[in-house]
Amino acid sequence: MSALDIKGLEHVYPDGHRALDGVDLQVGEGERVAILGPNGAGKTTLMLHLAGLLTATEGEVSVGGVRIAKKTLAEIRRRVGIVFQSPDDQLFMPTVADDVGFGPANLGLRGPELAARVEAALADVGLSDLADRPPHHLSVGQQRRAALAGVLAMRPDIVVCDEPSANLDPASRRDLARILHATAPTLMLVTHDLPYALQLCERAVILDAGRVAADGPTPEILADTELLQRHRLELPFGFSLETALAAMRA
Numbered sequence: 001m002s003a004l005d006i007k008g009l010e011h012v013y014p015d016g017h018r019a020l021d022g023v024d025l026q027v028g029e030g031e032r033v034a035i036l037g038p039n040g041a042g043k044t045t046l047m048l049h050l051a052g053l054l055t056a057t058e059g060e061v062s063v064g065g066v067r068i069a070k071k072t073l074a075e076i077r078r079r080v081g082i083v084f085q086s087p088d089d090q091l092f093m094p095t096v097a098d099d100v101g102f103g104p105a106n107l108g109l110r111g112p113e114l115a116a117r118v119e120a121a122l123a124d125v126g127l128s129d130l131a132d133r134p135p136h137h138l139s140v141g142q143q144r145r146a147a148l149a150g151v152l153a154m155r156p157d158i159v160v161c162d163e164p165s166a167n168l169d170p171a172s173r174r175d176l177a178r179i180l181h182a183t184a185p186t187l188m189l190v191t192h193d194l195p196y197a198l199q200l201c202e203r204a205v206i207l208d209a210g211r212v213a214a215d216g217p218t219p220e221i222l223a224d225t226e227l228l229q230r231h232r233l234e235l236p237f238g239f240s241l242e243t244a245l246a247a248m249r250a
């Protein structure tokens, strides 16, 4: 069974803008998939559908065989965790531990069980020492890890990350990649950062004008210069795919 099965997904916003125009996508359990595409391609719209935060105009999305519908929303939101780009959208409790425990507490966990869930998630992201700090006192990199801990504490089947590398220094970028590698069960990475997609995801999907324009192994997608140009994607100046792949194999 697929971790994620999207069939003929269309989304038309109330103003008539068609943001998704028939997306078909299957993702296997344990796969790591980068969702690439130019501004306005529909990446965020797709991401919001994965957790049932938008209602499909047409088509359907199933997570682990459970079709997203009003009556399955609670289950879907436990199964799919989204790490939003801006930690302000996610962190709002007085302490990091409270934030990480918020979701599991909503699931009904209490006492030692809740504390253990929070401790484990904070340990996974290397933030155990900062459990009692207010989230707004943390660095951007730490905030992003705290947001990921909040998602991991729900024990999701799929982790969706929106631009996780944005505004991170090189060391924080590496730390987060290592943590995502080690912790995300099935990963959907929405990003403009092509080297990060290469580092983290074996598969890449290009979305453009609300449609899947390409889907394949990330190294092959990134080696296709014409394909990238057609969809306004670019590797950073001076970036060598061969060197990066050799470094990853070493």
Ligand SMILES: Nc1ncnc2c1ncn2[C@@H]1O[C@H](COP(=O)(O)OP(=O)(O)OP(=O)(O)O)[C@@H](O)[C@H]1O
Pocket (backbone or CB within 6 Å): 013, 014, 015, 017, 018, 019, 037, 038, 039, 040, 041, 042, 043, 044, 045, 046
């Ligand atoms: N609430 C909305 N109402 C109307 N149109 C919207 C709304 N949100 C997004 N859109 C439009 O839908 C299209 C897809 O937007 P979306 O944010 O999903 O793209 P994206 O690929 O995530 O872009 P970016 O890379 O800039 O974040 C865009 O043309 C956008 O203007």
